[in-house]
Amino acid sequence: MNRRSFVSSMMAAGFLLMVPASFASARDIKYYHDFSVTDDALKPLERDASWWRERLDDDAWGILFQEETEPAHSSPLDKQTSKGSYVCAACYLPLFSSDTKYDSGTGWPSFWAAHEAHMGTKTDYKMFWPRTEYHCIRCGGHQGHVFDDGPEPTGKRWCNNGLALKFIPEGEALPGLRG
Template structure:
């Protein structure tokens, strides 16, 4: 009897997941490219993080302990995402910001790894940036945008205007 009830449950869960994945694939962003175009334009690690929702190693990444003034852009499409004045050392091993440029960010519920998190991605190309947590500085927004360095490019303040 247990197996009889288990089969419809598995079918229901699997079909919901499949439909969610199909809907995500159909999502339209202003910048859209084929997987081959992304693979050609991005490094292997950028592709893994931005397109496959991977995570780079903590601590030894480019922007973890980096505090120059400027703007962080999406490594996939170049849209402005974060300003250095909102960056802080969270101790997590990845760059952390208490806020981003909201019009250029999008959020999605992430239930991978057995927990519920909020994924943050570029609203222009859909590139995965990292996650947002509610353990940021209480004196500001209380948010921690935990972002992969490899998903970002940095433009120093003096070179921002192009």
């Protein structure tokens, strides 16, 4: 084996040793609440916008069901650092663990991982270039956009509207699913 082959082999082996570690930290997210959600609970709800309008304030309804965006730095959840869970403000489906939250500097609550089975995505062209918008899989409530500029281990930034979430501290029971 010549020197170039040896160096290439060592670099490939080093890369393979690093990959499982980065996946393990994404897989081993700590969840602060026991939530058993059946497949039935993840089916889209058959509710019209007026049903949700009666249950949410104007700002939350506008964000969740009219796909509005709250002003940057306006949500107290952006600076929330306590341990717990973030649930959809409309139907209360768990969406994020506080262990995946980080300060992205954008002014919106940001997470490097989500309960992805609880999210639906679509392409959004409102800003002229395509972005990936995500919604609660259950109620269809607009949460935010996911970008590929987040930290390791996923490289994702799930950038969320604070009014689209409700924070449930560790030790407090999750609310029952609504809808």
